Structures are given as C-alpha cells and as structure tokens.
Amino acid sequence: MSQPLIWMPTLDLRQMPDPLATWTAKRFLQSHAGIGHIVASGQSVIDGPSIEVSDPSPGLHWYCTQARKVPKKLRPLDVSVAVPVPTGALDPILHVLESAKAAGPIRRLVLYRPPQIALSRIVVSINTLLDTITPSIWIDAASFGWNAVSYLIAASDQIQVHGVSDQDLWRLSQIAQWLNRRLVLQDLSPRPPRVLPPPLQWSHAKDPAKVLKTLPVWERSR
Amino acid sequence: MRMPELRAGANLDIIPVGRLTTTPYCWAGCAFCRLARPLPKVRMTDAPAGLTLAHLAARGVNLDQTAQIRLRGGLSLREPFDYWIHFLRHLRAQYQGRLIAFSPVEIWQFHVLERRSLRDLLHLLKWAGVDLLGPGGSETWTPELRARWTPHRLEPNEWLSVAEAARQVGLGFSMAPIIGAHMGETEWNEYVAVILQHDPQELEVKPLNSEGTRWAAHDSASILETVAAIQRLREATPSLPLYVCWDEQPLDDAAAIFAAAGADGLLTSVWEVTPA
Ligand code: SF4
Numbered sequence: 001m002s003q004p005l006i007w008m009p010t011l012d013l014r015q016m017p018d019p020l021a022t023w024t025a026k027r028f029l030q031s032h033a034g035i036g037h038i039v040a041s042g043q044s045v046i047d048g049p050s051i052e053v054s055d056p057s058p059g060l061h062w063y064c065t066q067a068r069k070v071p072k073k074l075r076p077l078d079v080s081v082a083v084p085v086p087t088g089a090l091d092p093i094l095h096v097l098e099s100a101k102a103a104g105p106i107r108r109l110v111l112y113r114p115p116q117i118a119l120s121r122i123v124v125s126i127n128t129l130l131d132t133i134t135p136s137i138w139i140d141a142a143s144f145g146w147n148a149v150s151y152l153i154a155a156s157d158q159i160q161v162h163g164v165s166d167q168d169l170w171r172l173s174q175i176a177q178w179l180n181r182r183l184v185l186q187d188l189s190p191r192p193p194r195v196l197p198p199p200l201q202w203s204h205a206k207d208p209a210k211v212l213k214t215l216p217v218w219e220r221s222r
Numbered sequence: 223m224r225m226p227e228l229r230a231g232a233n234l235d236i237i238p239v240g241r242l243t244t245t246p247y248c249w250a251g252c253a254f255c256r257l258a259r260p261l262p263k264v265r266m267t268d269a270p271a272g273l274t275l276a277h278l279a280a281r282g283v284n285l286d287q288t289a290q291i292r293l294r295g296g297l298s299l300r301e302p303f304d305y306w307i308h309f310l311r312h313l314r315a316q317y318q319g320r321l322i323a324f325s326p327v328e329i330w331q332f333h334v335l336e337r338r339s340l341r342d343l344l345h346l347l348k349w350a351g352v353d354l355l356g357p358g359g360s361e362t363w364t365p366e367l368r369a370r371w372t373p374h375r376l377e378p379n380e381w382l383s384v385a386e387a388a389r390q391v392g393l394g395f396s397m398a399p400i401i402g403a404h405m406g407e408t409e410w411n412e413y414v415a416v417i418l419q420h421d422p423q424e425l426e427v428k429p430l431n432s433e434g435t436r437w438a439a440h441d442s443a444s445i446l447e448t449v450a451a452i453q454r455l456r457e458a459t460p461s462l463p464l465y466v467c468w469d470e471q472p473l474d475d476a477a478a479i480f481a482a483a484g485a486d487g488l489l490t491s492v493w494e495v496t497p498a
Binding site: 118119120121123145146147148150151154155170171174175178179199 | 228230232441447474475476478479
C-alpha cells in the first residue's frame with residue numbers, strides 16, 4: 001500500500017480578531033481530536049500543536065504568500081509557501097518561491113489554481129515544481145475542484161490535498177478507498193497520525209429471492 | 223491505478239442533450255432510478271397523462287441548442303404506442319439533430335401490452351425518424367445484481383431480442399453500464415462479454431448518481447471510477463463510439479480527463495422536460 005492520504009483540517013485565523021480567534025481555535029481542535037492545523041497572522045496568543053504565522057516571527061513556522069525579505073536575525077525559518085500555480089518561466093510567483101527559499105527550507109508548498117488555466121498546463125507546472133522545488137505538493141481543494149484533485153492524487157502519490165472541509169471529507173475518503181490508500185488525520189506536528197475508517201463497502205444480494213420479498217409494499221402490490 | 227496522460231488541447235466533443243420524459247412514473251421501481259416514482263394500484267388507463275408537445279412549447283425550449291434529443295420514460299404509461307409515434311414524428315419535423323427514443327425496456331412493454339411484433343414497433347419508430355434506441359435496461363447482466371437493482375424489469379434475453387430486432391430493421395441500439403461500486407470483476411467481465419457478442423452501435427458510460435433514488439445511502443460514482451470504466455471499455459472495444467454522461471459543471475477538467483482515458487464525447491443535459 002502506498003503513502004497514506006492525509007486529511008489535515010485547517011483553520012485560517014488571519015482575519016479573525018483575537019478573543020474570538022482563541023475561542024474558535026479551541027473549538028476547532030476539540031472537534032478534530034486535538035489534531036488540526038492553524039494559520040494565524042502573527043505572534044499570537046493562540047495555542048495549538050501545529051501553527052503557522054503569516055508574519056515571520058522567530059521560532060514559528062512562516063506561512064509565506066508573497067515575496068518578502070526576512071531580516072537576518074529571524075533566519076532560518078521553516079517556511080510554507082502558499083501561492084497560485086506558476087504558469088511559465090517568467091511568472092512572478094517564482095519570485096515568491098525564491099524569497100521564501102532565502103528565508104529557510106521550504107517545508108511545504110501549497111498551490112492554488114488560477115482561474116481559466118487548463119488542467120494539462122497545471123500538470124506540467126506541478127511536475128516541474130516536484131522536480132525542482134519540493135518532493136511533495138499540497139493542492140487547494142476549493143480552487144482546483146474535485147475532478148482535478150482526484151486526477152492529480154491518482155496520478156502521483158507526492159500530492160496531498162489542502163483545505164478539505166469536514167463536509168468534504170467523504171470525497172477524500174472515497175478517493176482513498178478507490179486508490180486503496182489509507183486515510184489519516186494528521187497535522188504538521190510530530191504526533192502520530194490517526195487512521196480514519198473507510199466507507200462502507202457495497203455488497204451483493206446474498207439471496208436474491210429474499211430481496212424480492214423485502215421490496216417496499218408498492219412494488220409488491222403490482 | 224494508472225492515470226492517462228493529459229495532452230494539451232486534446233478535448234473530446236461536448237454534446238448538448240435535450241431530455242424528454244414521457245412520464246415520471248414507473249412500476250418497475252429499479253433501485254438506481256430517479257423515475258421510479260411509485261404508482262400503487264393504479265390502472266394503466268388511470269395513470270397521469272404523459273408528455274405532450276404543448277409541454278415543450280410551454281417550457282420554451284430551444285431545440286436547436288442540442289445535438290441530440292433523448293426520449294425516455296417510466297413504464298406507467300397511459301398513452302398507447304401510436305401516440306408516441308405521432309409525437310416523435312412531429313418532433314422530427316421540427317428537429318434536425320439526432321433523435322434517440324425509448325429503449326428495449328419500453329418497447330418490450332408495448333410488445334406485451336399491445337400484442338404487436340417487435341419488428342412492427344421498431345419499424346414504426348424508424349418511420350417516425352428515430353435514429354437509435356436508447357440503452358435503458360442494459361445496466362446489469364449478472365443475476366445477483368439484477369435481483370438487487372432491477373428485479374421487475376424485462377429479462378436479459380428479452381432485452382437482447384429487442385436489440386437484435388432493432389438491428390434487423392436498421393435501427394441501432396446502444397448499451398450503457400452504470401458505474402459504481404457494484405461493478406466488480408464478475409459484473410465487468412459479463413458486461414464486456416455481452417458487448418463483444420452483440421455489438422451495439424455505441425456505448426455510454428453512466429456514473430451512478432444515487433441522489434434521490436432508493437440507493438441514496440450509497441455513494442455516487444466518483445470520477446476515478448468513471449475513468450477506470452472508460453479505460454476498460456476502450457481496451458475491450460477500441461473502435462466503438464464511447465460517450466460519457468456527465469452533467470456536473472464546469473465540464474472542462476472532466477472533459478480533458480475523459481478524453482485522455484479514451485472517450486469520444488461527453489453527453490451533457492442542457493434542458494429536460496417532464497410532465498408535471
Ligand atoms: S424500468 Fe427504467 S424507468 Fe422504470 S424504474 Fe427501471 S430504470 Fe427507471
């Protein structure tokens with residue numbers, strides 16, 4: 001069996017004012033067995049096992065979304081980069097990747113899909129990034145759409161899905177089952193992942209005659 | 223799973239389909255069917271009135287927006303076969319595209335109820351300008367799956383005799399497996415064997431959409447299952463036209479993936495008219 005598929009519930013608190021953010025973060029972790037990833041804006045009071053911040057801060061993982069020079073005293077930082085898929089050698093997004101690399105090792109690359117770009121072009125870009133920047137890539141479920149997500153996961157086990165909401169977990173579970181991969185609940189902390197149960201399997205009628213007799217009344221009445 | 227490689231610009235034909243439903247009632251009650259609305263203990267003559275040309279006019283559908291129109295329906299039909307022949311004949315007079323009407327399931331019912339030969343019925347369909355019989359009834363070929371899904375529908379040999387008669391009168395027939403977890407190795411092998419033996423004019427791949435059916439507790443088919451089905455059918459029948467029914471927008475990604483897997487076209491509904 002190949003690499004497990006990871007479900008990493010993610011809470012983005014970058015826009016949320018503080019007391020509410022603390023409360024929300026607590027509820028979020030409680031509802032996912034204490035496992036979940038939080039993205040916050042800066043040095044914050046939020047407590048959690050797996051946190052990234054969008055303002056570079058000493059000792060915290062940096063969630064980088066735009067090109068930015070990180071002061072020497074803060075380096076090296078562990079960096080996650082979250083950017084749209086670059087679609088050419090001159091794409092300004094490559095700058096963001098360069099500046100992130102200068103701040104420290106890129107630990108995670110999260111890609112968003114720009115609108116109106118054909119899937120075949122996206123695949124070319126992702127393959128290039130896998131060869132040159134990082135050995136694994138997270139793709140954003142909402143902007144990629146589940147058709148593209150399904151295709152990409154099935155095509156390469158170096159790809160994981162970012163931003164899968166609780167309501168969409170069944171989709172991930174369905175894909176994992178079809179690809180015969182385990183689905184685990186995990187965040188970026190070193191704690192061990194939890195294996196999630198697979199969906200029910202379809203089974204055939206054991207005794208066709210019995211099925212006929214148990215059909216709803218309106219069918220039997222004809 | 224081996225995923226097909228995507229090629230830039232290699233998309234398939236997106237075929238806009240208009241769908242007509244003769245009646246949304248059907249006594250057969252197939253588990254996967256959304257038409258399977260019960261009509262308990264109602265005489266055929268008391269069944270609600272079926273589709274009329276006035277329904278189409280009232281909906282203001284644009285016939286020219288579609289490349290094909292498909293007429294299908296439940297079996298609780300009040301109208302006799304000749305009503306539908308005239309309906310189709312009128313539709314044909316206004317429509318240049320492909321007209322696909324009824325399937326062996328409805329034809330068999332008319333054959334039994336009106337005691338007319340299959341050849342007569344099919345000749346009339348041809349006379350009305352129908353191009354092809356729909357694939358209804360060709361979903362399953364193994365007894366276990368039939369018992370679970372379509373216990374009251376015509377028998378496989380009855381289906382095949384309608385298909386064979388359609389071929390003889392020069393009206394083709396099509397087949398359509400429903401894709402989902404119920405299609406195991408046995409079901410697939412049986413399905414492919416029937417295709418190879420009876421040589422339909424074209425194939426459709428229908429991913430199971432269980433919403434609103436008795437099967438709703440089970441998952442609908444995923445795009446990966448659909449891709450695997452296309453690959454399997456393409457391998458078994460390299461030259462048979464192969465279409466995928468797919469209504470989920472946006473279509474672009476699905477179309478690119480299905481094209482790479484070997485499908486020839488994507489059938490997508492643009493309008494649907496059903497009598498109330
Ligand atoms: S016979 Fe056809 S219309 Fe009737 S319930 Fe079965 S699939 Fe639906």
